[in-house]
Amino acid sequence: MPKVPITVAIGDGIGPEIMSQTLRVLEAAGAALAPEFIEVGEAVYRAGHSSGIGPEAWESLRRTRVLLKAPITTPLGGGYKSLNVTLRKTLGLYANVRPCRSLFPAVATRHPTLDVVIIRENEEDLYAGIEHQQTPDVVQCLKLVSRSGCEKIVRFAFEYARRHGRRRITCMTKDNIMKLTDGLFHRVFMEIGRQYPDIEQDHQIIDIGAARLADTPERYDMVVTMNLYGDIISDIVAQLTGSVGLAGSANIGDHGALFEAIHGSAPDIAGQNVANPSGLLQAAVLMLGHLGQHEVAARIHNAWLCALEDGLHPADIYRADTSRAKVSTTEFADAVIARL
Amino acid sequence: MPKVPITVAIGDGIGPEIMSQTLRVLEAAGAALAPEFIEVGEAVYRAGHSSGIGPEAWESLRRTRVLLKAPITTPLGGGYKSLNVTLRKTLGLYANVRPCRSLFPAVATRHPTLDVVIIRENEEDLYAGIEHQQTPDVVQCLKLVSRSGCEKIVRFAFEYARRHGRRRITCMTKDNIMKLTDGLFHRVFMEIGRQYPDIEQDHQIIDIGAARLADTPERYDMVVTMNLYGDIISDIVAQLTGSVGLAGSANIGDHGALFEAIHGSAPDIAGQNVANPSGLLQAAVLMLGHLGQHEVAARIHNAWLCALEDGLHPADIYRADTSRAKVSTTEFADAVIARL
Ligand SMILES: CC(C)[C@H](C(=O)O)[C@@H](O)C(=O)O
Ligand SMILES: CC(C)[C@H](C(=O)O)[C@@H](O)C(=O)O
DSSP, rough: OOOOEEEEOOSSHHHHHHHHHHHHHHHTOOOEEEEEEEOBBBBHHHHTTSSSSSSSHHHHHHOEEEEEOOOOOOOOSSOOOHHHHHHHHHHHHHHHEEEEEEOTTOOOOSSSTTTEEEEEEEEEOOOGGOEOSSSSEEEEEEEEEEHHHHHHHHHHHHHHHHHHTTTEHHHEEEETTTTTTTHHHHHHHHHHHOOOTSEEEEEEEHHHHHHHHHHHHGOEEEEEEEEEHHHHHHHHHHHHTGGGGGGGEEEOOSSSSEEESSSSSOGGGGGSSOOOHHHHHHHHHHHOOOOOOOHHHHHHHHHHHHHHHHHHHHHOOOOOTOOEEOHHHHHHHHHOOOOO | OOOOOEEEESSSHHHHHHHHHHHHHEEEEEEEEEEEEOOHHHHHHHHHHHTTTHHHHHHHHHHHOOEEEEOOOOOOOOOOHHHHHHHHTTTTTTTEEEEEEEOOTTSOEEEEEEEEEEEEOOSSOOOOOOOOOOSSSSSEEEEEEEEHHHHHHHHHHHHHHHHOOOEEEEEEEEEETOHHHHHHHHHHHHHTTOOTSSEEEEEEHHHHHHHHHHHHHGGOOOOEEEEHHHHHHHHHHHHHOOOOGOEEEEEEOOOOOOESSSSSSOGGGTTOOHHHHHHHHHHHHHHHHHTTTTTHHHHHHHHHHHHTTTTTTTTOOOOOOOOEOOOOOHHHHHHHHTTT
């Protein structure tokens, strides 16, 4: 199989360690990939690119249109823009797909049957990053929502449901307060929903929706929601499967895709070889599916599951009161490779 | 004791039923209150007041400065403004206090030691309700944050912690994305925090913070956060104590206060005598504390707890697999009164 060129960003914090182990697993599994490494993030910010992304990086992305990305920290203050947001917007990655599924009994969870896919709008909302100082006392941020943006993400969600045999989509917004913006998202959901009578549909206000999701996530199948709400509820649902460290995500556009863990760069544990590489590994599995390498994707997913079932647990999911073994980042990758 | 005049709004949906039972309990307990009833909500919206509040209601509020309010539905569409938001802003109720505490073993919960107070900023953020149609395709909503607003709520939170013997406050914002607005809230938290070295302080990004709160709420003591985040996480934490139907809230300003349940008007179960009056009853208990009627407040709180401990459970917390009895709204109020 010819090797597919992909762009790889090793990230900051725990990024480099979990990326190198993910790439080892991909290679051992025989994924047909030709990684091009780009430097983005801290070093590039400091070199004067306020987006944290230099021209070679954009050049590579223009060529490959696929990015496997480890977590990256945007330095606070100093006028830096979030690199995550810049990548999502510049590459037009309007759909952020976050599948969260319990791995019980391999991983302890109060919600053994949890299996929810969150489809998060990925370009609009408060993430546009348009902020102003209005008066010496008042600052503002603009929440932007477009009909075309709502239509794209809602249609994507329904098509995803059909393609993956999902039965119900719950839309969450706060349109009792934001009647124009959140109201538009909700209205578009109902309009487009009419074209998908085979998919059950409902709507919940985000406050009570998030509360029900946190309490009984097993009652949900798919959720489609706006950018910031999706950010919050996807961390919640992933955590309820055992750890935010277990979930990968796909950022999908019409002309490119970006795959990443949903967790951050965790500088507090960086360089200690204790981080769980599972989120990035799951992102890589999603990427292989996107590239049509389904067989390798399944092989990695199964080996990963076996390692967890065999009780080899990185620190974030390790519980002292069980018969599991606490393993390092590299030991966990070794265990996955041994089970391929 | 002279009776204190309070304003009472009986609300829509399940509002009237839970309010009448709450007032029965207050009366039976000997609370020194002289309720003035105002009409707000649906009927007033329809009579042409776009705020849902007529002049007599404002008159009463100007007199009493204390409102006990049942849930009210803002009709969707038609240019109606949220009555909740109008009341909070007009009365300057900048602090929304939401204590959430597990009642285990009286009420089943996975989090028996949960005891978290959420202090939610109550006037700013996206709740300003400033929305525009920018182009035929694009709508926007303005998120407004002021330094003075941040200072008021943060100081309130620290003073509350001292007054109530709380030890730690966690601030939650999304300032990796919203550096000016959320960044201001976070910065003010750190600045003012320096004046309270006796209170432990930390900060979490709202996505991972909400996830940890949903997973292990027992690890938190107090949370201070912005309006919309507070809306979402308070429903989550209340639900994890057993039901959103259990929590009351105090909306506090320098010249007035409003007490309400945190749940909505639940039109689907209205008029069936099945709603749980506990949230409003807890709001009434908070109101009595605010008015200095601590002894009556404690008597009601204890009677309420006894009724729950004796296994008398409204539908939202009733579980068929236990030896509890499912009771109606009125039966539950009877049970509380019998235990005063
Ligand atoms: C790092 C941050 C900008 C990002 C986001 O808010 O989208 C992250 O939390 C995520 O969920 O991918
Ligand atoms: C009804 C609604 C406007 C209100 C809010 O969003 O504040 C409610 O959810 C609450 O939490 O009190």
